[in-house]
Amino acid sequence: MQRDIAREWWFLRRDRLTVATLIAAVLLATLTIAIGLADVASQKDTIAALEASTIADLENTLADQHDAGSAAYYGFRLVVSPPSALAFAASGVRDELPWKHRIRSLALEGQIYENDAGNPELVQLGRIDYAFLISVLAPLLVILMLHDVVDAERRQNRYDLLAVTAGSVRPLLRWRVLLRAVALATALLVPFVAAAVWSRAATADIVAIVAATLLYVLAWASVALWVARRLPSATATAATLLGGWTVFVLVIPLTAGALAERTIDVPQGGELLLQQREIVNRAWDLPQNATMEAFDATHPEWAGQTITYEGFNWMWYYAFQQVGDQSVEDISTALRVGVRERDAFMGRAALLSPPLLIDRLFARLADTDIAAFQRYDRCVRDFHASLRKAHYPMLYGVEPFDVDKLLALDKTRTCS
Amino acid sequence: MTGSLRIVAEEWRYWSRSRLAVSATGLLLVVILAAVISTVSRVQSESDARRSMQIAAEETFLAQPDRHPHRMVHYGHYVFRTPAPLAVIDPGVDPLTGTVMFLEGHRQNTATFPAAYTAPQVAGFEYLTPAFTYQVLVPLVLVVVGFSIVSRERELQTDVQLTVQGLGSRALWTGKSLALLSLSVLLLLPLAAGALFALSRGASAFAALVLIGGYFAYLAFWSFAIVGISARTKSSAMALLVSCIAWIAIAVVMPRLVSDLTGALSPVTGKIESDFALIEAMRDVGDGHNAADPAFDQLRANLFAEYGVDKAEDLPVNLRGIVAEAAETELTKVLNEFSDARMQEEQAQAALARRGALLSPMLALRNASMQTVGSDLGNYHRFLHEAEAARFEFVQGLNRAHISELSYIDDINRNKDEASGIRARISADNWRVLQTFDFQPAPAGERIRTASVGLLLLLLWCAAAAVFAYTGTRFSEGRFHAA
Numbered sequence: 001m002q003r004d005i006a007r008e009w010w011f012l013r014r015d016r017l018t019v020a021t022l023i024a025a026v027l028l029a030t031l032t033i034a035i036g037l038a039d040v041a042s043q044k045d046t047i048a049a050l051e052a053s054t055i056a057d058l059e060n061t062l063a064d065q066h067d068a069g070s071a072a073y074y075g076f077r078l079v080v081s082p083p084s085a086l087a088f089a090a091s092g093v094r095d096e097l098p099w100k101h102r103i104r105s106l107a108l109e110g111q112i113y114e115n116d117a118g119n120p121e122l123v124q125l126g127r128i129d130y131a132f133l134i135s136v137l138a139p140l141l142v143i144l145m146l147h148d149v150v151d152a153e154r155r156q157n158r159y160d161l162l163a164v165t166a167g168s169v170r171p172l173l174r175w176r177v178l179l180r181a182v183a184l185a186t187a188l189l190v191p192f193v194a195a196a197v198w199s200r201a202a203t204a205d206i207v208a209i210v211a212a213t214l215l216y217v218l219a220w221a222s223v224a225l226w227v228a229r230r231l232p233s234a235t236a237t238a239a240t241l242l243g244g245w246t247v248f249v250l251v252i253p254l255t256a257g258a259l260a261e262r263t264i265d266v267p268q269g270g271e272l273l274l275q276q277r278e279i280v281n282r283a284w285d286l287p288q289n290a291t292m293e294a295f296d297a298t299h300p301e302w303a304g305q306t307i308t309y310e311g312f313n314w315m316w317y318y319a320f321q322q323v324g325d326q327s328v329e330d331i332s333t334a335l336r337v338g339v340r341e342r343d344a345f346m347g348r349a350a351l352l353s354p355p356l357l358i359d360r361l362f363a364r365l366a367d368t369d370i371a372a373f374q375r376y377d378r379c380v381r382d383f384h385a386s387l388r389k390a391h392y393p394m395l396y397g398v399e400p401f402d403v404d405k406l407l408a409l410d411k412t413r414t415c416s
Numbered sequence: 417m418t419g420s421l422r423i424v425a426e427e428w429r430y431w432s433r434s435r436l437a438v439s440a441t442g443l444l445l446v447v448i449l450a451a452v453i454s455t456v457s458r459v460q461s462e463s464d465a466r467r468s469m470q471i472a473a474e475e476t477f478l479a480q481p482d483r484h485p486h487r488m489v490h491y492g493h494y495v496f497r498t499p500a501p502l503a504v505i506d507p508g509v510d511p512l513t514g515t516v517m518f519l520e521g522h523r524q525n526t527a528t529f530p531a532a533y534t535a536p537q538v539a540g541f542e543y544l545t546p547a548f549t550y551q552v553l554v555p556l557v558l559v560v561v562g563f564s565i566v567s568r569e570r571e572l573q574t575d576v577q578l579t580v581q582g583l584g585s586r587a588l589w590t591g592k593s594l595a596l597l598s599l600s601v602l603l604l605l606p607l608a609a610g611a612l613f614a615l616s617r618g619a620s621a622f623a624a625l626v627l628i629g630g631y632f633a634y635l636a637f638w639s640f641a642i643v644g645i646s647a648r649t650k651s652s653a654m655a656l657l658v659s660c661i662a663w664i665a666i667a668v669v670m671p672r673l674v675s676d677l678t679g680a681l682s683p684v685t686g687k688i689e690s691d692f693a694l695i696e697a698m699r700d701v702g703d704g705h706n707a708a709d710p711a712f713d714q715l716r717a718n719l720f721a722e723y724g725v726d727k728a729e730d731l732p733v734n735l736r737g738i739v740a741e742a743a744e745t746e747l748t749k750v751l752n753e754f755s756d757a758r759m760q761e762e763q764a765q766a767a768l769a770r771r772g773a774l775l776s777p778m779l780a781l782r783n784a785s786m787q788t789v790g791s792d793l794g795n796y797h798r799f800l801h802e803a804e805a806a807r808f809e810f811v812q813g814l815n816r817a818h819i820s821e822l823s824y825i826d827d828i829n830r831n832k833d834e835a836s837g838i839r840a841r842i843s844a845d846n847w848r849v850l851q852t853f854d855f856q857p858a859p860a861g862e863r864i865r866t867a868s869v870g871l872l873l874l875l876l877w878c879a880a881a882a883v884f885a886y887t888g889t890r891f892s893e894g895r896f897h898a899a
Contacts, residue, residue: 050689053692078688093537096535097532100688115526116686117512119762119766120513121765124509127676137668144660234653235563236436246443254543255450257535257538257543261458270515273518274476274494281491311837312831369537
């Protein structure tokens with residue numbers, strides 16, 4: 001075995017295509033990881049700047065307010081989901097879905113869909129992150145490196161000779177492919193492991209990514225060898241493998257995506273907004289009791305409280321904001337359930353497409369998948385609920401207006 | 417010429433016998449058709465849904481009962497962005513940009529609910545669109561079908577026969593290129609069908625032609641590049657290797673690299689971040705709800721002087737409405753200043769990314785394609801501008817009604833009791849200040865002018881590849897003579 005490895009190592013070092021592929025792999029891995037780390041650093045800077053501005057703005061704004069109603073109206077707070085330790089490796093949905101919000105006690109459904117997203121023309125081009133390198137480009141590197149592995153022997157007429165002298169070429173080629181695949185995986189993984197350790201990612205997550213990448217590269221390499229043995233030429237091998245790559249990387253995921261969209265309905269966001277506005281605005285024309293009753297139904301702790309309504313009352317105002325949210329709860333929930341079901345559908349489709357599986361695994365470990373987004377969404381909702389509830393005693397007049405108390409509430413919330 | 421045509425016919429015969437060529441092209445055609453059909457149906461149903469919600473929003477607004485005009489300012493209105501007709505070919509940034517925006521007084525909201533909000537997450541490549549298929553997949557199939565187009569002749573030494581038959585390098589270049597070009601034309605048929613559909617939905621025929629021309633130029637680039645590489649490499653195996661690497665670099669890696677590097681080199685301040693500066697700037701603008709705000713002292717004094725009165729009650733117009741109107745104008749100036757700055761920043765960043773067209777013809781095509789269709793950043797900004805214009809128009813229309821239709825006395829007493837509240841309402845006829853909103857992309861001529869830079873670069877890439885192929889076939893022939 002040691003002799004096999006030593007011999008193949010000798011061959012590997014002299015194979016120009018393999019060496020070139022390995023160099024390309026190290027360069028690409030380093031590049032994608034450097035880009036990912038820079039991006040994560042800039043997200044962290046953004047969060048730090050936003051936190052500082054939010055705190056200064058809130059202190060500034062609340063100082064001018066004379067009642068709890070205005071304080072709640074003008075008092076914006078920040079909710080963010082900071083990038084995880086592995087976010088540098090998989091940007092996931094963070095380009096497309098929000099991970100930072102300015103929130104106040106008004107109806108949440110009018111605020112939570114705001115997205116401070118990046119330039120759509122850049123987002124549309126996509127990202128070259130580490131997950132993309134592994135799931136999409138690594139198989140191409142395998143094909144590049146191995147499509148000629150059998151044919152090269154045949155061309156040099158060594159194939160038959162080897163078949164005679166070594167008894168069988170099978171173990172020999174197996175060693176060759178194994179060694180090259182491991183070398184490729186190592187070239188791809190070393191920069192990753194270094195960066196992951198540096199960002200203090202969990203060991204279990206690092207191990208999972210290393211194992212998945214190794215398996216994935218080995219799987220493509222075995223398929224490459226299997227195809228190369230059966231086809232007469234390196235070009236036929238390469239073309240066939242490229243066809244397989246196209247099917248697994250593009251055709252299956254994209255078809256599954258289109259199917260998920262078609263078969264799993266989600267409510268139109270516009271409908272939600274239109275309805276929510278209707279309910280919120282109708283309150284102005286309804287007797288205030290109608291609003292307060294609807295509010296009390298979900299807030300029994302306030303059921304006994306009365307408010308003095310003289311054309312306007314802040315508590316009534318926030319009550320109908322809340323009732324507006326309640327009125328679209330069904331649509332809002334259906335929206336999240338629909339997204340979750342579409343994601344589950346893609347999860348099943350991923351069983352047919354290893355690249356999709358790898359991509360989803362990376363995004364899950366990096367907390368940049370749909371599930372992580374929905375956890376963040378939940379966290380924003382919880383924060384909003386705690387915020388408005390903290391204002392109610394002052395709005396009802398049970399407690400006196402106290403700026404310090406409002407300033408003592410979380411000015412920023414980190415959801416992780 | 418007949419010699420070249422013979423080479424074309426010969427190539428087609430070769431392809432029809434090659435299992436690889438037939439299966440690759442067949443699979444591709446299926447994918448293209450799926451892309452065209454699914455994109456047409458998605459864009460169309462999205463477009464219909466948004467249009468009907470737009471109508472519903474307008475009807476709801478107009479159906480509102482008599483009210484205090486400022487209530488309607490906050491009741492607000494929704495505008496929906498409908499995609500351009502040619503977006504069935506290239507949706508561009510449409511799925512990533514908000515589709516609906518809430519318009520109200522004193523605020524510029526952002527557009528929310530991009531399709532991406534609920535889209536399933538597909539690894540790496542987001543949507544199976546005709547644009548994506550032609551930009552990424554078709555070149556790969558051209559590579560797989562054509563990599564050996566010249567090298568094969570050399571390997572089989574059939575190039576000797578060609579030369580003996582008096583077919584020189586020019587005929588070889590023309591014939592081999594024409595063969596791949598004719599395959600490209602065939603592959604473009606589904607794109608043309610999609611464009612025809614867009615025409616039936618009101619797309620400009622000129623824009624559709626330019627679009628198809630752009631995609632043809634891009635495929636021509638690949639056809640020439642493949643012939644050139646095949647002619648210059650020692651073996652078919654090497655030709656495949658080199659063309660594949662070119663494809664990976666041009667169509668897969670470069671676009672993403674350009675996106676990431678642009679983001680890192682020229683970051684744009686996020687909206688929440690720049691909003692803090694906006695908040696600062698807004699502190700100096702008076703509160704339009706409060707006619708006693710010192711910010712309006714001058715306005716009030718001028719008005720009193722003009723009408724020769726000394727208190728608001730004696731004015732023939734409603735001071736609160738005048739203050740609201742003036743404040744809205746003032747505040748909108750500040751809001752626009754910030755939103756314009758933001759859009760300019762985004763445009764500058766996008767312009768930097770578009771320079772990637774110098775590194776990859778795919779980026780040249782992609783820019784030209786989105787711009788010709790009207791699904792680029794510029795057209796999204798056009799929507800934002802139009803939505804803002806619509807916002808300002810209906811808010812000020814309501815403020816004008818506030819000035820002339822509602823007396824100041826009734827207005828300030830509106831919260832006294834129910835009867836006063838009713839007196840402080842104006843007729844629902846006034847809600848007709850709302851105009852119908854129907855977003856259309858920029859006119860075709862303007863779109864094509866914007867796209868001309870990308871188109872020009874694409875033609876340059878194409879010309880360079882043609883030269884590369886021509887000199888390559890001569891080189892190939894020279895090598896034969898030398899041998």
